Amino acid sequence: MTLVRIRDLRVAFDGVPVLHGINLDISAGETVGLVGESGCGKSVTWLAALGLLPAKARITGTVETAGSDLVSGGRSVLETIRGGRIAMIFQDPSSALNPVRRVGQQIAEALRLHRGLRGAAARAEAISLLDRVGIPDAARRLDLYPHEFSGGQCQRVMIAMALAGQPDLLIADEPTTALDATIQAQILALLTEVQRETGMAMVFISHDLGAVGAVCDRVAVMYAGRIVEEARREPLFAAPRHPYTRGLFDAIPRLDGPRSRLVPIPGTVPDPKNTPAGCAFSPRCARATSLCASERPTLLPQSDGRALACFHPVPAATLVSREGVFA
Amino acid sequence: MISFVLIRLLRAVLTVLLVMTFAFFVLRLSGDPALIMLGPDAPTEAVAAFRAAWGLDDPLWRQYLSYLHGIVTLDFGVSMRDRSPALDLVLERIPATLALTIPALILKVAIGIPAGVYAALHRQSIADRGVILLSVMGFTLPSFVLGLLLVLVFAVQLGWFPSGGQDSWRHAVLPVLTLSIGGIGILARFSRSAMIEVLGQPYIRTALAKGVSWRDVVWKHALPNASVPIVTIIGFMIGSLVAGAVVVESIFSWPGVGRLLIVSVANRDLAVVQAILMVIAATMVLANLCVDIAYGLLDPRLRARTTAA
Ligand SMILES: Nc1ncnc2c1ncn2[C@@H]1O[C@H](COP(=O)(O)OP(=O)(O)O)[C@@H](O)[C@H]1O
Ligand SMILES: [Mg+2]
Numbered sequence: 232m233t234l235v236r237i238r239d240l241r242v243a244f245d246g247v248p249v250l251h252g253i254n255l256d257i258s259a260g261e262t263v264g265l266v267g268e269s270g271c272g273k274s275v276t277w278l279a280a281l282g283l284l285p286a287k288a289r290i291t292g293t294v295e296t297a298g299s300d301l302v303s304g305g306r307s308v309l310e311t312i313r314g315g316r317i318a319m320i321f322q323d324p325s326s327a328l329n330p331v332r333r334v335g336q337q338i339a340e341a342l343r344l345h346r347g348l349r350g351a352a353a354r355a356e357a358i359s360l361l362d363r364v365g366i367p368d369a370a371r372r373l374d375l376y377p378h379e380f381s382g383g384q385c386q387r388v389m390i391a392m393a394l395a396g397q398p399d400l401l402i403a404d405e406p407t408t409a410l411d412a413t414i415q416a417q418i419l420a421l422l423t424e425v426q427r428e429t430g431m432a433m434v435f436i437s438h439d440l441g442a443v444g445a446v447c448d449r450v451a452v453m454y455a456g457r458i459v460e461e462a463r464r465e466p467l468f469a470a471p472r473h474p475y476t477r478g479l480f481d482a483i484p485r486l487d488g489p490r491s492r493l494v495p496i497p498g499t500v501p502d503p504k505n506t507p508a509g510c511a512f513s514p515r516c517a518r519a520t521s522l523c524a525s526e527r528p529t530l531l532p533q534s535d536g537r538a539l540a541c542f543h544p545v546p547a548a549t550l551v552s553r554e555g556v557f558a
Numbered sequence: 559m560i561s562f563v564l565i566r567l568l569r570a571v572l573t574v575l576l577v578m579t580f581a582f583f584v585l586r587l588s589g590d591p592a593l594i595m596l597g598p599d600a601p602t603e604a605v606a607a608f609r610a611a612w613g614l615d616d617p618l619w620r621q622y623l624s625y626l627h628g629i630v631t632l633d634f635g636v637s638m639r640d641r642s643p644a645l646d647l648v649l650e651r652i653p654a655t656l657a658l659t660i661p662a663l664i665l666k667v668a669i670g671i672p673a674g675v676y677a678a679l680h681r682q683s684i685a686d687r688g689v690i691l692l693s694v695m696g697f698t699l700p701s702f703v704l705g706l707l708l709v710l711v712f713a714v715q716l717g718w719f720p721s722g723g724q725d726s727w728r729h730a731v732l733p734v735l736t737l738s739i740g741g742i743g744i745l746a747r748f749s750r751s752a753m754i755e756v757l758g759q760p761y762i763r764t765a766l767a768k769g770v771s772w773r774d775v776v777w778k779h780a781l782p783n784a785s786v787p788i789v790t791i792i793g794f795m796i797g798s799l800v801a802g803a804v805v806v807e808s809i810f811s812w813p814g815v816g817r818l819l820i821v822s823v824a825n826r827d828l829a830v831v832q833a834i835l836m837v838i839a840a841t842m843v844l845a846n847l848c849v850d851i852a853y854g855l856l857d858p859r860l861r862a863r864t865t866a867a
Binding site: 313 | 681759761763764765766767768769770772779782783856857858
C-alpha cells in the first residue's frame, strides 16, 4: 500500500529552481534512504511535501497521501497530516525543541492534538514515551527544559514527540549528523527498534551511506535537485551504477584492509543559480562525454529493477564487494 | 531565587550610590550656586553668607560625606529657593509626571507590540511597510519637534486640545501623544524583528511539523520566545517613567518632575537637583531589577544562569 506518492515535485526559491521534479513513492512499513551530498535537495523535498518551507518557496507538483494533495491542500489539510500521519525529526535536535517550554509540555501538545489526551492522561503517556525512547528517570525529567538535555537526549525527545502522534511515516532528516559517533549508533538503533515495534514507514535522509545501508530497504540517490539512481539496498550496494553513487561509495573512509583508499568526488555540488546544462554531474564525472554536457539523461527503469539517470553508467559487471559498508 | 534578588538589590543600591557620587562632583564643578542664585552683581557679603549657610565653604570631602549621609537617610536638605525639604518637592511632582508617562507607556505597549507582531506575520505586506515607515518616523522625530507639530495642528489649527496647562484630561492628550509616538515606533520595530527572528528558528518548524495550528505556533511557541527582547525595551521605558518627560513637560508647561529639574538646574538648586537625580536613578535601577526578574521567568536558560551567578 502506498502511503505517500510524490509526483513531479518542484521547488524554486526566488525564481531559482532547486528541486527539478521528484517522483517518489513510500509504501507502508518500508524504510527509504535519501542520500546525496549537502545541498542536493533532500531536506527541501520533505519540507516542501509538508509545507514547511518559507513563503518565498514556489512549490508545484503533487504529494498525495490519505486521499488528499498536500501541495494544493492548504493549511487545514497540512495540519491534519503533520505529526499524525507524517512526523518529521531534524538534524540539530538541540535547537529543534522550544527552549522556553518543558519537554513534557511539548510532548503533551502532540498527544492532545493527535490523540486527544489531556492532563494526567497526557502526562502518563508522555512519561511512557520518554521511557520508551530511553530517557532515564522520565517522570522527573518531563518537567525539565531542553537545555537540560544533551544533544542525543534531545533527539530522543524529538523521537518521543514524533511517536506521540502514532504516525504512519517518520521523516528523519539527518537525525544523527549533529551527534557524536557512539550516540549516532544509539539513535539509529532506537529508530530501527521503534520502527519494528510500530510498523511505521521511515524516510531516512543522510549523507552517510553506512547508516543508510544499516537501516534502509530502498535507497534514492539525489544530486542537484534530482533523483539520479534508485534501487533496493542490496543491488545498489552490490553494484552502484550511477557514477555519482559510485563516487559516494568510494568517498567512504574505510578502515578494512590495505586496499581501502579514500577517493573524494572532485569538485563541489553546483550552485542552483548556475547548474550545468545536460547532466548536472557531468563536470565532476570521469565517465562524462560531450553528450552528457549537452543532454540531460532521464531517470529510466533498468532491467534489474533499479532506476537510473545516466548515459554512461558504471558497467554492471564491475562488482565490488561492499560488505564493509553494511557494518 | 532569594539570593538572586538580594544580590541584584545590593548591586542596585551600589549603582545608585555611584550615580549620585558622579552627580555630586559634576554639580560642584559646573558653577558657583551662590553666584547663580544671587546673581553676578550680588554684594560679596551676601554671597559669603549664602555660601556659609549652605556649607559651600567646607572642604569638598566633608561636603561629600554629609551628602552621602543625606542620601542614606533620604535627607537631601532643603531647597535653596523656597526652603522646603527637597525630596518632598520632588515627590509631590511625581504624580503629575506619572499622569503623562503611565498612559503613554500603556499606549506604547498596547499599540507598539501588536503592530510589530502583525507586521512580522505579514511580511512585505502593505501593513508591514506602513509599520516600518511609521516606526522610523516615530523614533527619528525628536520629541520637541513632534510636540510642536502636534500643538500646531491640534491646538492652533483645529483647536481640539489645549496647548498647555493641567486643568483637565484634555490637557494631557497632546503631551501623552508626544510621549508615546516614538515609543510605539521603537516597540513596533523591536517586536517585529524579534518575531521575525523567532519565526525562523528550528523549533517553530518542529511545532508546525507536529501539527500545531499556525495560531498556536504564534501564540504559544513564537511570542514567549520573542518576549525576552521586547521586555528589555519595556524595562527601559519603565525606567524612564519619571525622567522621560523633561522635554514634553517643558513644551506643554506641565508641572511635573521634568520641569522641576529644568528650573532647579538653571538655578543651581543643588538639593532639589540631587533629590531628582536620586529618584530618577532609583526608578531606573528598580526597572532594571524587574527586567532581570522577568528574564528569569520568561527564559529558563537565563534563570539557570542568573541563579548560578
Ligand atoms: N530557505 C531556503 N532559501 C533558499 N534556498 C534554500 C532554502 N533551503 C534550501 N535552499 C537551497 O536548496 C538547495 C537544497 O537544499 P537542501 O534540501 O537543504 O539540501 P540537503 O540535500 O543538504 O538537505 C540548496 O541549494 C539550498 O541552498
Ligand atoms: Mg538537509
